[in-house]
Amino acid sequence: xxxxxxxxxxxxxxxxxxxxxxxxxxxxxxxxxxxxxxxxxxxxxxxxxxxxxxxxxxxxxxxxxxxxxxxxxxxxxxxxxxxxxxxxxxxxxxxxxxxxxxxxxxxxxxxxxxxxxxxxxxxxxxxxxxxxxxxxxxxxxxxxxxxxxxxxxxxxxxxxxxxxxxxx
Amino acid sequence: xxxxxxxxxxxxxxxxxxxxxxxxxxxxxxxxxxxxxxxxxxxxxxxxxxxxxxxxxxxxxxxxxxxxxxxxxxxxxxxxxxxxxxxxxxxxxxxxxxxxxxxxxxxxxxxxxxxxxxxxxxxxxxxxxxxxxxxxxxxxxxxxxxxxxxxxxxxxxxxxxxxxxxxxxxxxxxxxxxxxxxxxxxxxxxxxxxxxxxxxxxxxxxxxxxxxxxxxxxxxxxxxxxxxxxxxxxxxxxxxxxxxxxxxxxxxxxxxxxxxxxxxxxxxxxxxxxxxxxxxxxxxxxxxxxxxxxxxxxxxxxxxxxxxxxxxxxxxxxxxxxxxxxxxxxxxxxxxxxxxxxxxxxxxxxxxxxxxxxxxxxxxxxxxxxxxxxxxxxxxxxxxxxxxxxxxxxxxxxxxxxxxxxxxxxxxxxxxxxxxxx
Ligand code: SF4
Numbered sequence: 235x236x237x238x239x240x241x242x243x244x245x246x247x248x249x250x251x252x253x254x255x256x257x258x259x260x261x262x263x264x265x266x267x268x269x270x271x272x273x274x275x276x277x278x279x280x281x282x283x284x285x286x287x288x289x290x291x292x293x294x295x296x297x298x299x300x301x302x303x304x305x306x307x308x309x310x311x312x313x314x315x316x317x318x319x320x321x322x323x324x325x326x327x328x329x330x331x332x333x334x335x336x337x338x339x340x341x342x343x344x345x346x347x348x349x350x351x352x353x354x355x356x357x358x359x360x361x362x363x364x365x366x367x368x369x370x371x372x373x374x375x376x377x378x379x380x381x382x383x384x385x386x387x388x389x390x391x392x393x394x395x396x397x398x399x400x401x402x
Numbered sequence: 403x404x405x406x407x408x409x410x411x412x413x414x415x416x417x418x419x420x421x422x423x424x425x426x427x428x429x430x431x432x433x434x435x436x437x438x439x440x441x442x443x444x445x446x447x448x449x450x451x452x453x454x455x456x457x458x459x460x461x462x463x464x465x466x467x468x469x470x471x472x473x474x475x476x477x478x479x480x481x482x483x484x485x486x487x488x489x490x491x492x493x494x495x496x497x498x499x500x501x502x503x504x505x506x507x508x509x510x511x512x513x514x515x516x517x518x519x520x521x522x523x524x525x526x527x528x529x530x531x532x533x534x535x536x537x538x539x540x541x542x543x544x545x546x547x548x549x550x551x552x553x554x555x556x557x558x559x560x561x562x563x564x565x566x567x568x569x570x571x572x573x574x575x576x577x578x579x580x581x582x583x584x585x586x587x588x589x590x591x592x593x594x595x596x597x598x599x600x601x602x603x604x605x606x607x608x609x610x611x612x613x614x615x616x617x618x619x620x621x622x623x624x625x626x627x628x629x630x631x632x633x634x635x636x637x638x639x640x641x642x643x644x645x646x647x648x649x650x651x652x653x654x655x656x657x658x659x660x661x662x663x664x665x666x667x668x669x670x671x672x673x674x675x676x677x678x679x680x681x682x683x684x685x686x687x688x689x690x691x692x693x694x695x696x697x698x699x700x701x702x703x704x705x706x707x708x709x710x711x712x713x714x715x716x717x718x719x720x721x722x723x724x725x726x727x728x729x730x731x732x733x734x735x736x737x738x739x740x741x742x743x744x745x746x747x748x749x750x751x752x753x754x755x756x757x758x759x760x761x762x763x764x765x766x767x768x769x770x771x772x773x774x775x776x777x778x779x780x781x782x783x784x785x786x787x788x789x790x791x792x793x794x795x796x797x798x799x800x801x802x803x804x805x806x807x808x809x810x811x812x813x814x815x816x817x818x819x820x821x822x823x824x
Binding site: 248254264277297300305326335378395 | 442450473476478522540553591771784791
């Protein structure tokens with residue numbers, strides 16, 4: 235996974251729950267990931283996957299990913315090409331799942347300053363987001379070592395493939 | 403420095419002296435995945451070239467979310483899980499056994515003082531028995547399958563003290579709805595909520611399970627309650643032995659992130675309105691809202707006390723024409739008990755449909771999917787848009803008493819309005 239990420243912001247509000255990211259009825263009836271991913275974010279914007287461009291970044295308010303433990307939620311977002319998610323805060327299971335899938339999840343209080351369509355550049359290691367549109371910089375706490383090794387390997391499965399064992 | 407019960411359990415599980423904020427690797431005592439999450443875990447396990455389960459006796463796989471299966475795709479999912487469980491000798495619970503969380507408790511997979519993970523967000527339910535239990539995702543679960551271990555961040559603990567004796571027809575569900583409404587959907591993110599106080603002390607273990615079940619609706623990592631004689635008796639009644647070493651309590655000088663206090667002696671029945679669990683109102687504000695479906699069941703409120711309370715209200719009455727009421731006992735054991743007590747007969751007499759133990763309409767995959775414009779009043783724990791399978795339907799969350807009363811009247815109804823024989 236790259237330590238530098240560049241993409242356009244897709245702005246969402248607070249409490250975006252897992253049923254909005256991928257409704258349970260699809261999670262429980264479609265196992266093909268290409269098919270399932272067509273319904274990503276359908277609960278908020280039915281056209282999301284049509285308009286979304288690979289590499290774009292999701293920006294949201296507080297408690298992103300609240301609700302169920304379904305790993306299909308971060309999985310479909312990664313599959314449609316979301317390169318990172320920036321939010322004021324995340325629900326904890328979603329956060330863990332995203333890290334395990336190698337999808338960077340960034341907690342940043344300044345998420346609210348970012349607007350839909352802003353061009354962003356994220357330095358994951360340095361803990362810095364540059365808003366190229368507004369010429370602003372926002373800091374976030376870099377990942378602790380335990381999490382960084384998993385994330386940077388591209389997720390837990392990739393880590394195990396690379397090193398032949400779990401991190402513990 | 404003193405420790406909370408959660409810090410004590412995680413210290414034991416990691417073999418270190420740990421406090422809130424520490425990142426640890428801990429031994430997991432027991433783990434569970436169900437038909438909504440096990441497939442991804444199995445796939446990750448295979449991708450990571452897992453050769454066996456670290457401890458098959460501590461891994462439980464349950465078919466409860468779409469059970470019996472409603473389509474071919476899901477039948478294939480069930481088949482994969484069944485084969486995996488048999489191949490690797492994991493504990494396996496077939497369609498009809500009941501909701502995963504209740505099965506974990508009834509089969510002795512949950513004991514006070516243990517660390518338990520489940521690939522389901524409502525795993526936090528088991529905290530009611532004094533265990534530290536939390537939901538994880540499927541890849542995490544695959545790692546637990548392989549190693550019996552996982553990394554955790556030790557959470558801070560928020561103390562929620564609840565006092566006062568509950569008025570008639572006001573239940574633990576009303577208590578927890580009130581608390582969720584006050585704390586909010588993200589008010590306890592990353593934290594453990596420790597429920598204390600005289601109301602909790604007085605409450606049955608079943609009621610405590612209802613409280614802890616909804617801790618995750620405030621973003622909490624778990625809900626937890628110090629175990630007492632009631633906890634031990636509840637488990638012993640199900641032939642589960644309790645190790646006295648596991649009976650832990652928080653130290654008086656333990657550090658809490660916050661302390662909240664509620665007096666529930668004047669509490670009205672509460673209702674969580676669409677489309678978020680923290681949109682809670684006293685019933686007087688929503689009475690009269692017409693309903694199309696009523697659901698009694700789920701891991702929140704499908705236990706014997708819940709069924710007894712609803713049956714008492716429905717006894718000798720009929721569900722309103724135009725409304726269907728779905729009743730789902732939480733497990734086979736509870737189903738049988740309800741049968742023996744005559745509760746099932748009462749439900750059927752009243753015009754309810756009684757389905758096999760499982761999640762039923764709670765997650766919107768089968769059994770009771772709503773149509774656009776319809777309204778359901780439910781004893782389950784989530785009312786998100788689309789939760790019961792339809793984006794244009796509305797879900798109100800309430801107690802078993804409120805759900806039963808509403809089914810009779812065809813509109814959201816304060817259960818205290820109906821005369822009930824004591
Ligand atoms: S009853 Fe509902 S909330 Fe409980 S485990 Fe089943 S789907 Fe999840």
